[in-house]
Amino acid sequence: MEKGFELISIQPYEDKRGSLKKILMKSQLEGNKQIEEVYLLYSENGSIRGNHYHKKTLEYFVIVSGKAKVALRNLDKGIIEEINISSSDNLILKVPPYVVHAFKNEEDLPLIMLAISSKEYNKLDTDTFKMEILQ
Template identity: 75%
Template sequence: MEKGFEFLSIQPFEDKRGSLKKIVMKSQLHENEHIEEVYVLYSEKESVRGNHYHKKTIEFFTVVSGIAKVALQNLTTGEKEERSISASDNLVMKVPPYVVHGFKNEGDQPLIILALSSKEYNRLDTDTFAVNILE
């Protein structure tokens, strides 16, 4: 059974100054995929974000700081996955349409997630449909 969602492993460039992590490159996108919006999520201890899916939007997420409990469910196949992810895991989550996604801050420090979206947010057409996957 195909999950639909992906965890993409990234390889940071590291030297004495620190590290550089390329989150998404044009060469990783399919011909019909593009990025219209980039934003950062800041979440306090025990808070939950997401708990929704999109019908048109593809999103990419990576943990910058903290520990996220991530829950994903493909509404087409029924495939589910739940795991904890931190910045040191060097993962980018690719979440296509019809995949419910939720993030919970399980750590004591604020959770910071970088997000990229194929659709710019429009409050008149949010393309956001609530599903409670994570509490």
């Protein structure tokens, strides 16, 4: 993971009913990491989410509907990357600690993202450190 983040390709199971996408399995978790929080993000046109990093938290993001402009910055190596991910790409974005991440919806339709986190949000200990990389 030279860039600090990982794009994980998934192969949906499809039949006449539709498709099934496995997002995360226990075997994919690193070391003693566990899942403490799962949530959906709904973002309107022009809105930006993130622009922060974590020191302890590992996160996975999946575009459920729409398309996101994603900016990532590896703080250890200083590498900055911008990519676009849509729901049809069948990709999971894995963001480890010390990788700044931000998401922008530049489309007219709402962006819906599934987020999976190894640490439950706690307003007294957020493990969230602001750093603007996307405007």
